[in-house]
Amino acid sequence: xxxxxxxxxxxPAGRGxxxxxxxxxxxxxxxxxxxxxxxxxxxxVALQARTLDRWPDGSARWVLLDWIAEAGAAPYRVSAxxxxxxxxxxxxxxxxxxxxxxxxGDGPTSxxxxxAHIEHAGPVRTTATWRDALGPLDVSARLHFFAGLxxxxxxxTIRNPNRAIHPGGLWDLGDAGSVFLKDVSxxxxxxxxxxxxxRCSPETGAAVEEFAAPVELYQxxxxxxxxxxxxxxxxxxxxxxxxxxxxxxxxxxxxSGLRATPVAILDTGKHTVGVAVPHFWQNFPISVDSAESSLxxxxxxxxxxxxxxxxxxxxxxxTFAVAFGADATPESLEWFxxxxxxxxSPQWYCASGALPYLTPKAGDPxxxxxxxxDAAIEGADTFDHKREQIDEYGWRHFGDIYGDHEAVYGxxxxxxxxxxxxxxxxxxxxxxxxxxxxxxxxxxHMQELAQHVIDIDIYHTTQDKSAYNGGLFWHTYHYAAxxxxxxxxxxxxxxxxxxxxxxxxxxxKAKRSKHIYAAGGGPANEHNYTTGLMLHYFLTGSEQARExxxxxxxxxxDLDDGTKTVFRFLSRANTxxxxxxxxxxxxxxxxxxxxxxxVLLDGHRLSGDGAFLVKAEQLVRxxxxxxxxxxxxxxxxVENRWFYTIFLQALGKYLDHKAERGxxxxxxxxxxxxxxxxxxxxxDNEVPTLSRPEILEYxxxxxxxxxxxxxEVFQFAMxxxxxxxxxxxxxxxxxxxxxxxxxxxASPTRTLARxxxxxxxxxxxxxxxxxxxxxxxxxxxxxxxxxxxxxVFVPQKVIAKKRAKLLAAAGALCALAALAGVVAWLLW
Numbered sequence: 001x002x003x004x005x006x007x008x009x010x011x012p013a014g015r016g017x018x019x020x021x022x023x024x025x026x027x028x029x030x031x032x033x034x035x036x037x038x039x040x041x042x043x044x045v046a047l048q049a050r051t052l053d054r055w056p057d058g059s060a061r062w063v064l065l066d067w068i069a070e071a072g073a074a075p076y077r078v079s080a081x082x083x084x085x086x087x088x089x090x091x092x093x094x095x096x097x098x099x100x101x102x103x104x105g106d107g108p109t110s111x112x113x114x115x116a117h118i119e120h121a122g123p124v125r126t127t128a129t130w131r132d133a134l135g136p137l138d139v140s141a142r143l144h145f146f147a148g149l150x151x152x153x154x155x156x157t158i159r160n161p162n163r164a165i166h167p168g169g170l171w172d173l174g175d176a177g178s179v180f181l182k183d184v185s186x187x188x189x190x191x192x193x194x195x196x197x198x199r200c201s202p203e204t205g206a207a208v209e210e211f212a213a214p215v216e217l218y219q220x221x222x223x224x225x226x227x228x229x230x231x232x233x234x235x236x237x238x239x240x241x242x243x244x245x246x247x248x249x250x251x252x253x254x255x256s257g258l259r260a261t262p263v264a265i266l267d268t269g270k271h272t273v274g275v276a277v278p279h280f281w282q283n284f285p286i287s288v289d290s291a292e293s294s295l296x297x298x299x300x301x302x303x304x305x306x307x308x309x310x311x312x313x314x315x316x317x318x319t320f321a322v323a324f325g326a327d328a329t330p331e332s333l334e335w336f337x338x339x340x341x342x343x344x345s346p347q348w349y350c351a352s353g354a355l356p357y358l359t360p361k362a363g364d365p366x367x368x369x370x371x372x373x374d375a376a377i378e379g380a381d382t383f384d385h386k387r388e389q390i391d392e393y394g395w396r397h398f399g400d401i402y403g404d405h406e407a408v409y410g411x412x413x414x415x416x417x418x419x420x421x422x423x424x425x426x427x428x429x430x431x432x433x434x435x436x437x438x439x440x441x442x443x444x445h446m447q448e449l450a451q452h453v454i455d456i457d458i459y460h461t462t463q464d465k466s467a468y469n470g471g472l473f474w475h476t477y478h479y480a481a482x483x484x485x486x487x488x489x490x491x492x493x494x495x496x497x498x499x500x501x502x503x504x505x506x507x508x509k510a511k512r513s514k515h516i517y518a519a520g521g522g523p524a525n526e527h528n529y530t531t532g533l534m535l536h537y538f539l540t541g542s543e544q545a546r547e548x549x550x551x552x553x554x555x556x557x558d559l560d561d562g563t564k565t566v567f568r569f570l571s572r573a574n575t576x577x578x579x580x581x582x583x584x585x586x587x588x589x590x591x592x593x594x595x596x597x598x599v600l601l602d603g604h605r606l607s608g609d610g611a612f613l614v615k616a617e618q619l620v621r622x623x624x625x626x627x628x629x630x631x632x633x634x635x636x637x638v639e640n641r642w643f644y645t646i647f648l649q650a651l652g653k654y655l656d657h658k659a660e661r662g663x664x665x666x667x668x669x670x671x672x673x674x675x676x677x678x679x680x681x682x683x684d685n686e687v688p689t690l691s692r693p694e695i696l697e698y699x700x701x702x703x704x705x706x707x708x709x710x711x712e713v714f715q716f717a718m719x720x721x722x723x724x725x726x727x728x729x730x731x732x733x734x735x736x737x738x739x740x741x742x743x744x745x746a747s748p749t750r751t752l753a754r755x756x757x758x759x760x761x762x763x764x765x766x767x768x769x770x771x772x773x774x775x776x777x778x779x780x781x782x783x784x785x786x787x788x789x790x791x792v793f794v795p796q797k798v799i800a801k802k803r804a805k806l807l808a809a810a811g812a813l814c815a816l817a818a819l820a821g822v823v824a825w826l827l828w
């Protein structure tokens with residue numbers, strides 16, 4: 001196996017932990033324990049390696065590497081060999097134990113935070129977990145201990161497990177399922193000693209200053225120009241932020257600043273404790289303070305002018321570090337304020353084959369396409385710039401993307417607030433672009449958005465109906481202001497059609513709004529994305545990301561399970577909620593069925609649980625057939641059926657998944673024949689959507705971006721076709737790629753969030769197929785040509801209603817018969 005060169009970005013001095021996921025080609029690495037790491041001088045460095053993902057032959061596909069890096073020691077090189085034995089030097093214990101205090105209306109409750117369960121143990125890093133229930137909240141933590149360091153990285157999560165009541169299908173702040181908190185804090189107490197002194201560097205790059213205790217650094221708002229944005233409306237439709245930025249008070253000193261990312265150290269003479277809090281200002285309100293013998297982080301501080309509302313099924317995770325004794329120095333804590341990042345080259349990531357169809361950005365000849373992609377991080381309208389427009393910060397919002405494409409019809413003085421909630425999986429798009437380019441800005445966006453999705457966008461409850469529990473909330477509804485709905489799609493303002501300036505209430509979009517509102521407005525299969533969470537896990541080892549992806553995959557199965565609904569007494573058939581798209585009567589190729597299929601495949605890859613693949617194959621047979629009457633599907637009705645390509649993309653992913661495992665069985669043959677059947681129809685009938693603007697309600701730039709999906713479908717079909725048919729599919733793929741790029745390039749609105757997100761995930765594979773025009777997939781291992789006739793799927797609810805009517809009719813007949821008997825007896 002060739003050595004892999006690993007570059008590291010880190011603070012300029014000292015040493016600290018590094019964690020990174022690295023892919024390996026199939027068959028290249030059978031035992032990660034044999035990996036050897038050397039620094040730039042050739043010295044062997046203690047390494048911990050754990051397999052996260054395996055190829056079907058059992059070799060390692062993704063391996064998580066941990067080591068203690070030193071400033072100036074990069075680049076590192078990892079290769080297979082005979083590793084030097086490393087004696088475990090990790091002490092998974094906190095001393096003293098921090099106290100977690102949560103205060104709400106019933107008063108404060110506190111508990112000691114400790115390493116209760118070892119999740120992963122190793123010679124470089126050991127991870128322990130802790131869980132408890134405090135009042136109405138579930139609280140958990142992951143604690144990361146490192147060899148030779150007293151510093152501990154802590155990920156603390158608080159969750160409201162209650163369901164939201166969402167009366168009338170509206171999901172607003174102030175819901176009866178919410179918990180209102182006055183303060184959530186973690187206190188690190190030291191034995192009393194000499195007069196305490198505090199050293200603090202409030203911002204990255206700021207000098208360390210000394211203060212007499214007590215000291216308080218409080219961040220009230222983001223510090224940005226739009227810190228009073230309506231994005232921060234509370235349940236009363238008020239904005240509680242009081243001033244811009246932060247205040248720092250120490251002894252007789254007081255000053256202010258804009259954006260704090262503090263390192264703070266409390267020294268009582270014989271004892272020292274220090275904390276570093278990355279993403280501090282981004283997760284406002286938040287504070288760090290000290291008393292005579294304790295250092296405290298107020299994650300939800302009492303200084304805020306309002307209580308903190310944690311909605312039903314909502315959670316929040318904060319990450320910070322604490323160090324004791326000799327490691328409680330500004331230099332050592334800097335490695336946690338600005339964590340080191342290690343990464344391989346794009347050439348290695350792409351050549352590994354761990355993600356199919358990736359090519360290095362430097363070798364992609366499509367410069368116009370690359371410009372469309374790079375608009376996310378370069379130029380005047382980057383995703384970071386978009387955040388500033390609506391102040392997409394604060395503990396609930398940070399990490400999400402501002403959906404500025406929804407604000408184009410806004411007429412108010414301020415930008416209309418709209419949250420994107422990972423539509424079309426930009427978490428995955430960020431990961432793809434990082435792997436292609438090696439640009440760490442992409443990695444940062446991936447991590448920030450993934451954490452937001454895990455915490456805020458997923459409905460963390462088991463108390464609501466199965467169709468909602470554990471699902472992913474939609475983005476803010478089209479052209480509507482988020483208002484008090486925050487990241488849950490349907491606020492009260494939508495019911496009155498407010499916040500939708502320029503939208504005709506009689507339009508198709510308004511009618512669909514009312515239809516979806518009537519359906520309940522909660523999580524649904526048409527908005528479910530896990531590939532980015534899976535890649536986040538592979539690149540960082542985040543167990544939260546893995547758990548979230550698997551939870552969403554299980555949700556698909558539960559969503560379709562007829563034994564979990566109120567209709568189960570009349571029918572136990574599948575509900576169809578996993579496969580319906582647009583309306584309850586359509587179960588063909590669509591967005592809902594495509595998302596469900598893709599998510600189930602991710603669940604199977606992450607867990608190896610065959611139940612996910614069984615369900616995936618059930619949906620394949622339910623939603624498509626090699627003998628479908630495609631024109632009857634009315635797929636050219638773009639407003640109502642544009643999304644069929646999403647399912648065909650997922651079908652291509654399914655075929656790759658099966659082929660990789662050598663499962664070339666009857667279902668593989670069925671799916672392959674179905675893909676080719678639809679691709680043939682597309683080749684003869686599909687045109688660029690914007691070439692027919694008269695059929696569109698809003699002929700905007702997104703339609704050109706969605707056409708890139710057609711290119712992807714033809715590329716999948718190419719792999720399964722031969723001869724002239726393959727050539728035709730290749731030509732169609734190239735045509736739709738060129739057309740989509742050209743139309744977007746010519747559009748003045750090409751940098752809006754949605755078209756850019758679509759380009760992040762779709763289009764990059766075209767360079768691969770141009771370089772490998774004859775790449776082909778294996779044919780089925782079974783002779784299969786007669787697949788029968790298409791069957792119409794009937795959802796549980798339809799069956800139950802029919803049975804209910806029959807039972808009602810039978811009951812009525814029995815009642816009439818009984819009445820007739822009574823009358824006859826009376827007459828006799």
